[in-house]
Amino acid sequence: MQNSLQQIEGLLFVAGDEGISVAELSAATQFQKPAVTGLLEELATKYAEDDSCAFQILKTDDRYQIVTKANLSETIHRFFTAPLTTALSQASLEVLAIIAYKQPVTRIEVDEIRGVQSQSTIQKLVLRNLVTGKGRADEPGRPILYVTTSYFLNYFGLTSLDELPPLVTAKALEDLESQQGVTIPLLPSEEQQSSFDITIAELTDQSESNEEK
Numbered sequence: 001m002q003n004s005l006q007q008i009e010g011l012l013f014v015a016g017d018e019g020i021s022v023a024e025l026s027a028a029t030q031f032q033k034p035a036v037t038g039l040l041e042e043l044a045t046k047y048a049e050d051d052s053c054a055f056q057i058l059k060t061d062d063r064y065q066i067v068t069k070a071n072l073s074e075t076i077h078r079f080f081t082a083p084l085t086t087a088l089s090q091a092s093l094e095v096l097a098i099i100a101y102k103q104p105v106t107r108i109e110v111d112e113i114r115g116v117q118s119q120s121t122i123q124k125l126v127l128r129n130l131v132t133g134k135g136r137a138d139e140p141g142r143p144i145l146y147v148t149t150s151y152f153l154n155y156f157g158l159t160s161l162d163e164l165p166p167l168v169t170a171k172a173l174e175d176l177e178s179q180q181g182v183t184i185p186l187l188p189s190e191e192q193q194s195s196f197d198i199t200i201a202e203l204t205d206q207s208e209s210n211e212e213k
Contacts, residue, residue, distance in 0.1 A: 008036065008043060012066045015065060017144070018108070020141070025064075056068075063141065096131065099125075099131050100148050126146075129149055132149050134147045
């Protein structure tokens with residue numbers, strides 16, 4: 001059975017970097033606002049007093065979010081700024097493709113398309129300068145809107161977003177998703193074409209072939 005603190009913690013987690021307000025927590029849990037405030041304070045104390053816990057509660061304006069404790073900053077930084085020669089995972093490519101075609105798009109919209117949390121993947125792409133935040137959506141919580149960068153265009157050999165290949169058929173996307181574990185070098189050599197470039201070209205050919213039919 002869910003307890004009160006567990007519900008608050010779960011909602012803070014899924015809210016991600018946009019955070020969540022007392023009013024939103026109250027509506028989701030059906031707890032009164034004073035009770036929600038008390039539970040937030042209890043959870044913050046629990047995190048603070050547990051030296052083995054990595055989290056703390058951060059309040060910005062009227063919104064609350066779970067963040068990592070300051071003493072973990074060096075470890076977290078090393079993780080997100082791994083050498084740029086490491087490969088982009090399939091999840092990173094998936095998120096990057098969604099942002100490229102749907103931009104500007106919020107993290108929540110990306111989550112809804114993928115069906116899983118994308119917060120950490122988006123943060124990696126931001127740190128690698130492939131995507132960036134550009135304004136905020138005019139909706140509750142004012143979530144960040146993400147777009148691709150000029151480096152994204154340079155990396156994939158594009159001069160503008162108009163050169164992105166047309167969206168392909170569902171069957172082609174299913175075929176692409178079946179390639180489990182495929183990764184590409186973030187900075188391929190001049191002689192080496194990335195597998196993502198090859199896949200995009202193949203999908204473009206398939207899309208054009210389908211259109212002719």
